[in-house]
Amino acid sequence: MSADIKGAAAALRQAYATGVACQPLRDDLLPAGDLTAAYAVQQAQVSDWLAEGRRLVGAKVGLTSRAVQEAFGVFQPDFGVLFADMAVPDGAEIDPRTLMQPRVEAEVAFVLGRDLPYDQVTVADVVRATDHLLPAIEIVDSRIANWDISIVDTVADNASSGRYVLGTSPRRLGEVDLRLCGAVLEQGGEPVSVGAGAACLGNPLHAVAWLAGTLAANGRPLRAGDTVLSGALGPMVAVTPGAAYEARISGLGSVRACFSKGGS
Template identity: 55%
Template sequence: MTRVLHRPAREFAVSQPVDNSAAVRQAADLLAAAAESGPCPPVRDLLPDGNIDTAYAVQRMNTSRRLAGGHRLVGRKIGLTSKAVQQQLGVDQPDFGALLSDIAVPQGGTVPPDRLLQPKVEAEVALVLAFDLPDAQCTAEDVAAATAFAVPALEIVDSRIAGWDITLVDTVADAASSGLFVLGEPETHLDTVDLSSVQMTMSRNGQVVSEGSGADWFGSPLSAAVWLARTLARMGDPLKAGDVVLTGALGPMTAAVPGDTFTASISGLGEVAVRFALEGEASE
């Protein structure tokens, strides 16, 4: 089932100055074209000094274009919650990207074979908010109180950059490597589960390919959500009631090919599944 996606459109990072520099436009155009025609070279050399703010400007430009095309902002995703991945890329904080209405896949749904370029799947906890989070100093208690429910989720990450040859600048500019997402079931209230202690197992075609716990990645999915809520509030574009928040992978991501079925189970939350269609099949 798909249970998000019913809020009016709103702007993206409204308080941020618009960067229409030639470098930002060139990187945004390259990534947008790659989404339609195939992977492109890294964009890091187009952006001055590897500036992360400039990379987010690229992300905002392409997100704004998609919003102008009729899609809706329905939430955010958090990436780079793994300390190992942060060390690999030489960073000390996560990144984030936008979730738009056209990238939601129903629970148990099927992804068409031509929908993505280089898909990989990871399992995580998703929060769905009941209230806005406008405070740049919000706490874990504030985020928990603002959350309507949690569900298991699969994020299908993708890269418009050939061979996943990415640095932090590349992935930020490329919508934090967003692809699609699937929300599982049932809906669980946070007062019935400790997110830091949940255990995740993800299988591909019945074989376990990824495992982890809530404590392994950023300490807790709730801690990751606090970081995101504070970051967006400082930017003047806070999380809103109805938003979906993908809180970051609970275990390693796994590449997907046509014909694969992925199922993830998260203790205390439930299950979520998705299938990748073979050539000639249609999505469900």
């Protein structure tokens, strides 16, 4: 089977336009496990979005949990891009009807103060390049019906991106133990997901180093000012309309994502 890059990109664009999720891309449009084809679909969409005037502001890492990697049968993370119009202010109300199948997860966001243009990026490089950290909630979403995704489907679909919310109290990297920092995601004051920095490739710094080197090798290096979502610290949680979610990350503080009931 040959990859139908245009067909897969068109299916995803149709899903965005109509709000109706498409069927899985694997097998029918993209060969199973063909990451090169999947990233080509992602890039085709990114090029279209940039041409439409959307502003690129960073990138996100996905599949940072070893358990999730094993479930997908892969042994490396994946990545997607962040646009300015994906950012939601802390505590602002989000209409769930603007998304398809939203889920939330707690993450550490890195805001860079220096470029990372190297194909081989070390943790020390990331430490030097990081201006500050923020607590974050990523609102992941899928244009694939019923979240029936493989690695090919999620990569093509911009790593299942949706929206993201950043906290407003920056912390310096030296103030936080990123490996041991605990994270609790609460709904209505009750924990619905717990985790720690070690769940993200052993340390969120490792995830950012992987991302920076991978993007630079593909001619799209991270730049000063970019925001990087480094990967989930605990299991993602399906969004309930009308609910509010608060992520508390030790050493970083908290951030909230609030959803309206979505009625007409």
